[in-house]
Amino acid sequence: MTDFDSLKFDENGLIPVIVQDLVTKDVLTLAYMNRESLAISREKGLTCFYSRSRQCLWLKGETSGNYQHIVAVTADCDKDALLVLVRPDGPACHLGTRSCFTNGLWSENDAEPFSGELLLELLRDRQAHPKEGSYTTYLFSKGLDKILKKVGEESTEVIIAAKAEDKKETVYEIADLLYHLGVLMVQAGISQEDIFNELASRHVIDKKVKQEKMTS
Numbered sequence: 001m002t003d004f005d006s007l008k009f010d011e012n013g014l015i016p017v018i019v020q021d022l023v024t025k026d027v028l029t030l031a032y033m034n035r036e037s038l039a040i041s042r043e044k045g046l047t048c049f050y051s052r053s054r055q056c057l058w059l060k061g062e063t064s065g066n067y068q069h070i071v072a073v074t075a076d077c078d079k080d081a082l083l084v085l086v087r088p089d090g091p092a093c094h095l096g097t098r099s100c101f102t103n104g105l106w107s108e109n110d111a112e113p114f115s116g117e118l119l120l121e122l123l124r125d126r127q128a129h130p131k132e133g134s135y136t137t138y139l140f141s142k143g144l145d146k147i148l149k150k151v152g153e154e155s156t157e158v159i160i161a162a163k164a165e166d167k168k169e170t171v172y173e174i175a176d177l178l179y180h181l182g183v184l185m186v187q188a189g190i191s192q193e194d195i196f197n198e199l200a201s202r203h204v205i206d207k208k209v210k211q212e213k214m215t216s
Contacts (some may be wrong), residue, residue: 004042008080009035014050015082019092022071022085023196024117028092029100033082045070047084066090087197116192120180123186137184147187149181 009015014032021028031049033041037057040048047060047068061067075082093100123136132139139141139147154177161169185191 004038006079007038007075007082009079009080014052015080017047017049017082017084019047019068019084019086023193023200024086026099026117027101028068028086028088028098041073041084044052047086057088060092061089062091066092066093116178116182119182120186120192123182127186136183139180140187144187147180147184151177151184154180 007015009155015032015034015038017033019028019031020026031047032052033048034050034057037048040057040059043057047070049058049060050056051058059067066145068084069089071085072089073082073084088098093097093102126134126136127140139150142149154173157173157175158170161173185195197204
C-alpha cells in the first residue's frame with residue numbers, strides 16, 4: 001500500500017487526478033489536488049480538488065449536489081498522478097454532462113466501442129424519438145405488458161438453447177434477452193448504474209459473510 005507521504009506533488013504543490021466511474025469505467029474528469037484537498041478527500045470520502053483558476057479548494061458537489069463518493073485511490077508508478085474510482089451522484093462536468101470528456105477528436109473507423117450503456121443510450125433515444133418501422137419503437141408504443149411478454153419469451157428461448165448445449169444459439173438468445181431487458185430498463189427508468197450498484201451491495205454483504213466465517 002502506497003504511503004500518502006511518498007506522493008510527488010509538482011512545484012505548485014499539486015498532483016493531477018483522473019476520476020473514473022467505478023461502474024461504467026468512464027473517465028469523468030481530470031482535476032488537481034494539493035495535500036490539503038487530498039486529506040479532506042480521505043477524511044470525507046468525497047473528492048475535494050484544488051481549483052487552479054480560483055486558487056482555492058472545492059468539494060465536488062458542494063453546490064450542485066453531484067458528489068463523488070470515493071471507493072479507491074491509486075497512485076501511478078512514479079507516484080506523481082492519482083486515479084480515483086468513485087460512485088458519482090450526478091454529472092461530473094459543470095456543463096451538465098456525465099463526463100467532461102465529450103469532444104471527440106478521432107477514433108479508429110469512427111466507431112464507438114459497443115457497451116451496455118451505449119445500448120441503453122440508443123434505446124433511450126429511440127423512446128424519445130420514435131421511428132416508423134422500428135421494432136424498438138413498436139415495443140415502446142405497445143407498453144409494459146408487451147415488453148414483459150417478450151422478456152418472458154426470450155428467457156424461455158435461452159433455457160431451451162442452453163439445455164440443448166448449443167453454444168451459438170445460446171449466445172444468440174442471450175443477446176435477444178439482454179436487448180429486451182434493456183428495453184424494459186428504459187421503460188422502467190432503470191439505469192445500468194442502478195443494477196451494478198445493487199450487485200456491488202451484494203458483493204459487500206458476501207465479503208462480510210465470508211470474513212465472519214473465516215474468523216468464527
